[in-house]
Amino acid sequence: MREISKHGHEVYILAPYTGGKTEYTLESVHVERFHYFYPKRFQNLCGRSGMVDNVKEGFLVKFQVLTFLLFNIIHSLRNLNNMDIVHVQWPIPNGLGALFLKKIYGIPYINTVHGEEVYLSKRYHALFALKWFVNNSTKTVANSSATLNSCLKNGLEKEKLNIIPFGVDINFYKPLKIPKDENMFQILAVGYLIERKGFEYLIRAVKEVLNKHKDVRLTIVGSGPLEEKLKSLITELKLENNAKIMKNVSDEELLQLYNSSDLFVLPSIVDSQGNTEGLGVVLLEAMACKLPVIGSNTGGIPDIIQHSETGLLVPEKDVSQLSEAILNLIENKDLRDKLAVNGYNQVRENFNWKEISKSYLKVYNSI
Structure with missing residues (x-):
């Protein structure tokens, strides 16, 4: 939306409250955060781990799904009724307000589907x-061919369907001249600690890698419901000196970690519920x-x-093939450099936002 605004368009974002200010301008984009439950201090559906996990916390949070839908409609009708186009991220649960705007005011809307919905x-x-x-x-955009399928x-x-991928801010995420530990091969993984991220298999793969190369260290950045289970696996495999889990870090710290690492791995899977990676922005x-x-x-x-x-x-x-791929890159600097x-x-x-914004403008x- 920042890139869209650079083309002379006025952009207004309506999103649920997750703390902090309720109205502000972020890089020329006006943002309003709406309250979806009263008393406000009991709002627990949005933010933190995300709706999908937050809703498991009890009846009151489950009930807030209904109040969220209601206040989404109210604030959409109140604040978006003079828009030319409404662009919905995650049609479930955010599409209901846009649908009412179309039916009442004739305002067209498009969706971006991220996969999990x-x-x-x-x-x-x-x-x-x-x-x-x-x-x-009018149009629904999928973030990948897998989501489209x-x-x-x-x-x-x-x-009604089209593909426009998610992007990355190449002005922020970029190579930095950071000295690397030449005596230790640093592997980085980033993501929410849930089943479909597949971190269990990466930890087991590192155990196999260490049979051939001792100077390897894995850092997993993230938090989530599987944190204790993954830490227990690290202990069980006696990897305390070669693997660790870091809580969520700032964007600036993450940028430093990307640039001080030798390899990045995203070992996602199709989980037991049939869900998988929509795209994989951390790879970008x-x-x-x-x-x-x-x-x-x-x-x-x-x-x-x-x-x-x-x-x-x-x-x-596939722990074996994952460990072989890691070993291949440890031992083949030319291939690492090429990739x-x-x-x-x-x-x-x-995959930079400037180019992707042009696709949305079309x-x-x-x-």
Whole structure:
């Protein structure tokens, strides 16, 4: 939206309250955060771990799903009724206000589907609602070919669908001249500590890697429900000196970690509920910092990684092949350099927000 605003368009963002100010301007974009439950101090649905996990905390939070939908409609009708276009991120749960705006004021809307809402709609028997939001939209954008295919498999209208990937801020995520520990090969992974991120398999792969190379260290950055389980696995495999989990860090700290690492790995899987990676934005961040990457051949990750060109793809949950891929890059600096340069160039050409905003502008201008 920052890039869209640079083209002379006025951008207004309506989002749920997660703390702090309720109205402010962020890089020329006006932001309003709406309250969705009263008394306000009991609002616990949004922020923190995200709606999907927060809603598990009890009846009061589950009830806030209903009040969220109500206040989404109220604030949409009150604050967005003079817009030319409404762009919905996550049609479930955010699409209801846009649908009311279309029906009452005739304002067209488009959706961006990130992947998980398709899986959740299917799991909770709400596909009818997702179809309703998509079929009433002027256009619905998927963030990857995997998300698009998931939409098609679940009966969404093909002619309404398009692919525009998520991007990365290449002005922030970029190579820095940071000295690296030449005596230790640093592997970095970043993500929410949940099943579908597959961190268990990465930890087990590092155990195998250490049989051939002792000077390897894994850092996983993130928090989530599997934190204690993953820490227990590190202890069980006696990896305390070679693997650690860091709580969420600031963007500036993460930038430093990308640039001080030798390899980035995203070992995502299809989890026990059938959910998987929509795209894998952390891969783009790592590649923008000229870091070689390994990813699982699942979900939207193959949209980012072309095997042996911009990174390495491995089968999900395959500890042996993942460890072999890591060993290959530890032992082959030329391949590391090739993947790093190619990945860096690809992100700058195809996944930077400036170029992606042009794709969205084409959609807006076609309405």
